[in-house]
Amino acid sequence: MRYLLSAEGIGKSFFRHEVLKSAALWGEAGRVVTLMGRNGAGKTTLLKIAAGWLRADYGAVHFNGLVYTRPRLARLASAGLFYIPQEQLLSPAFTPAQHIGAISHRFGAEHVASAVETMQIGSVLDRPVRELSGGERMRVSLALGWVRRPRCLIVDEPLARVSPKDVETLSSALRQLALEGVAVVTSGHDARALLALSDTIIWCVAGTTHHIGSPTEALSHTQFVREYLGPGFADVRQGGGSL
Amino acid sequence: MRLALPPNPFRRSLLARATWLWGALHVVGAVGAGAYGQPLVGPVWSSVVGALWIAGFTAFGVHTLARRRGEALFLANLGHSPLRTAALSIAWCLVLETGLQMVLRMPA
Numbered sequence: 001m002r003y004l005l006s007a008e009g010i011g012k013s014f015f016r017h018e019v020l021k022s023a024a025l026w027g028e029a030g031r032v033v034t035l036m037g038r039n040g041a042g043k044t045t046l047l048k049i050a051a052g053w054l055r056a057d058y059g060a061v062h063f064n065g066l067v068y069t070r071p072r073l074a075r076l077a078s079a080g081l082f083y084i085p086q087e088q089l090l091s092p093a094f095t096p097a098q099h100i101g102a103i104s105h106r107f108g109a110e111h112v113a114s115a116v117e118t119m120q121i122g123s124v125l126d127r128p129v130r131e132l133s134g135g136e137r138m139r140v141s142l143a144l145g146w147v148r149r150p151r152c153l154i155v156d157e158p159l160a161r162v163s164p165k166d167v168e169t170l171s172s173a174l175r176q177l178a179l180e181g182v183a184v185v186t187s188g189h190d191a192r193a194l195l196a197l198s199d200t201i202i203w204c205v206a207g208t209t210h211h212i213g214s215p216t217e218a219l220s221h222t223q224f225v226r227e228y229l230g231p232g233f234a235d236v237r238q239g240g241g242s243l
Numbered sequence: 244m245r246l247a248l249p250p251n252p253f254r255r256s257l258l259a260r261a262t263w264l265w266g267a268l269h270v271v272g273a274v275g276a277g278a279y280g281q282p283l284v285g286p287v288w289s290s291v292v293g294a295l296w297i298a299g300f301t302a303f304g305v306h307t308l309a310r311r312r313g314e315a316l317f318l319a320n321l322g323h324s325p326l327r328t329a330a331l332s333i334a335w336c337l338v339l340e341t342g343l344q345m346v347l348r349m350p351a
Contacts, residue, residue: 053316053319072319072324073316073319073320073324074318074319074322074323074324074325074327075322075324077319077320077321077322078322082320083316083319083320085316088313088316089313089316089317089320090313090317091253091312091313091314091317092312092313093256093312094252094253094256098252099317101250102249102250102251102253102317102321103321105250106250106321106322144320148320
């Protein structure tokens, strides 16, 4: 299968501590691919490398038919990628309206109204970002992705530290973007919401990645359930499976 | 020229920060020169070297602040690389420097 985005054979060390070794990640048009794994497993590092925001020690990123041995976010973004990090995409000094204005100035304003409505950010548009809650910030960040309409959207832990209502809004928006053909790559820990949202699960463990398959296959994967999801998911498991 | 420069208000913010840093470095330089009894306006070659150093420090400072405030990542998502924003800071510093040197070297 030919992927829109793929990061292959990725390795990365920080001060001799090997975080990733031969890890892989991909994004498919019209599908939601989710990277799951424990804290410190290297999910964020892998997403940063795939987005061109962090340099890998080895490995390559393929995007839209081109191979990048030294990918840079600015170049990938020009080619149709949009990256929403876990920590901060929005500048605290500016308002959501100013961020949306900058995106629409560059990529067009066709989707601004639907972004504001879908992400329910009308009431916070003119408030400085520093005054917004975590959920509001993530909704605004995703609204920027909505306005941008990238070919590939990478969102790191979109459902972390947000209210259940925001989880619903964000999940629905990610699903909608995938339905419209965007390759959505995401990560996180909110297993129930992510399994409901995703088409493909990749397990990031011990510095490398394993393709688990569809959410149904994930729930029937003995080792994935035992070592990551935990006993709460054992009751829905239907079969066996291991790496 | 949509692609060449970051959009406002991000561009204004970057340039304002570059102006502040450039000004602060000049004030520090002037105070230092005064303390050692050096003339404020030296030969042209030393002004050029000094201007390049100040522009480099300013660009580094602007880049660091932009990264801390999330602006570098946001602008990268718009296709503006950190290198390009650093180049903008340097160019702006050289414009300011040219103006300053013209004022300082004007005959009384």
